[in-house]
Amino acid sequence: MSLAIKAFVAPLIVACAMFMESVDANVIVTAIPEMARAFGRDPVTLKIAVTSYVLGLGVFIPICGWVADRFGARTIFRLAIGIFVAGSILCAASTSLIPFTLARFVQGVGGAMMVPVGRIIIFRSVPRSEFIRAMNYLSVPAMFGPAVGPLLGGFITTYLHWRLIFFINIPIGILGIYLTNRYIGNAREAHPGPLDWVGFFLSASGGTLFLLGLSLIGGELVTDRTAAGMALAGVLFLVVYFLHSRRVKLPLLDLRFLRVPTFQASVVGGSLFRIGLGAVPFLLPLAMQEGLGMSAFKSGSITCASAFGGMFMRSLASRVLHRYGFRQTLMVNAALSGIAIAACGMFYPGTPTWIIWSVVLLGGFFPALQFTSLNSLTYAEIESRDVGRATSLGSFIQQVSLGLGVTVGGIALQISHDLQGHPQMVWSDFWPAFVVVGLFSFLSIPITARLGRDAGHEISRGTRG
Incomplete structure (x- = not known):
């Protein structure tokens, strides 16, 4: 060929x-x-x-x-x-x-x-x-x-x-x-x-038990006590993995990369952000179908607005980073993203479709800039020989945080529903859940604030619109 x-x-x-x-x-x-x-x-x-x-x-x-x-x-x-x-x-x-x-x-x-x-x-x-x-x-x-x-x-x-x-x-x-x-x-x-097969077993078992345990809390498959026990066992596996990773030369997930400031901001701060955003694809269709009575097709035609907002922002991201740098962009945009996510909880029966579509559009616009910035910053201070191992660690934490977002959003929704005492899910059950997951975007700001003002400067300086 x-x-x-x-x-x-x-x-x-x-x-x-x-x-x-x-x-x-x-x-x-x-x-x-x-x-x-x-x-x-x-x-x-x-x-x-x-x-x-x-x-x-x-x-x-x-x-x-x-x-x-x-x-x-x-x-x-x-x-x-x-x-x-x-x-x-x-x-x-x-x-x-x-x-x-x-x-x-x-x-x-x-x-x-x-x-x-x-x-x-x-x-x-x-x-x-x-x-x-x-x-x-x-x-x-x-x-x-x-x-x-x-x-x-x-x-x-x-x-x-x-x-x-x-x-x-x-x-x-x-x-x-x-x-x-x-x-x-x-x-x-x-x-x-x-x-590192031992590391693979420990990290896989820990991540699986922890997330599945949390996901099963308040559900109908196992008792809450069993679910909590699974989550606790997962934490113990992850603690043992932490001890294991300090004793081997090339651990599967090398936690030492978290000492690198830009990698820490991208992975740890970014994962807090992903917890909030990871809940939205789960909560939003539920809110529109169960809370507002929409069909699945109408719900999908509105949900896709976030993707269009993301496409538009990607065309502007390089210009924003070039002008404001990573630290300022990530801090301000995290707040805007959190507000946009929380705003998805304000919908009530009778809300005009164009308003819902516009809010969902913004809910894709700001997070797209955050993801572009976080992904660009990840390898700013990582040596070429370490890119593969850094990617393994970053990917594991990011995926776990997205799964945790769905779990947190579901638990917040269940608690809201139980406290309000409705026999079935209604629109007012959803706004506390959207506020909770929106707050995770704000929690990422203190970690990003530790970055130097010129963090990732070589990358942001090289971006052009």
Whole structure:
């Protein structure tokens, strides 16, 4: 295959797989109320299904680079697509919440391997002269997945059946496997080195038990005492991992990177921000369908406004960073993002659709700038040789924080509902939950404030609109 064709085909294959994963992550939230009725559960209980998917991503992302080096990027990428499609089929076939939750976890495992291994494929197969163009192809799924997902999920749920949502992935996945076999080489490292299997077990067990335990509190699957015990066990596993990571030379998740100021601000401060934002895709469709009585399709047509707000902000982000720098941008924008998230709780029956759409648009506008800034700042002080290990740590913490956001939002909504004593979920139950998750954006400000005024200056100075 010529270099020109390779520079186009490999990124296109990876972009299609990432688009499938991005759409799937956004399509389910619009269908949650209908799924809850099909499973005979309260809609808030289905937060466990959203959390399990994020867990699959977070737990397996740290080992993807090593696995790709050991067995070959093409082999793992092809396997990832197969696992994701298998998880989709299991989701469609699920008749109750427990198997559906397990199927979502399987999907998350496949998604965890698709994205980072796909980037490795591009890095190794595309000529350096075509690298920027190839990476631009990968920005398309990130932009359009959140816009297409709610619309597609809402349409299928309203006019067809929610199970059909998961069948969309089957033809895309089969085509992806075929094209991967034909056009992508199986590059691998001759000596990838040892993997910290003990660290993987401890971190995976800790993250899984902690998040699942919190997600099950106030639900209908286990007692609150059992759920709290799971969460506590998860914390103990994570503490043991912390002690383990200090004794090994190359831990799976190297916590020493958190001493780097810009990395700390990006990962720790950014994760507090992600807790707040991670709850919104779960809470917003519920608020519009259960609280305002909208159909899934109308809800999805409004929810996608946040994606359009994000697209517009991405075109301005470089100019904002160039003018104001990272520290000021992150602090001010975190406050604006928190207000925009909390404002989603002000909707009541009869609120004009254009007002709801505008608020949701702003709810995507400000967070997009925050994500762009945080992602750009992550590697400002990280050496090239450490990028892979820093990415593993950052990805794990970020995914756990997104799952924690869904859990926190669900718990806040359940508490609000119980305190107000409504027999069914109503619109007034939602505003306290949106205020709580909006406050997490403000909690990130003290961490960002520790940055020097010129933090990331070389990066922000180099950005141009």
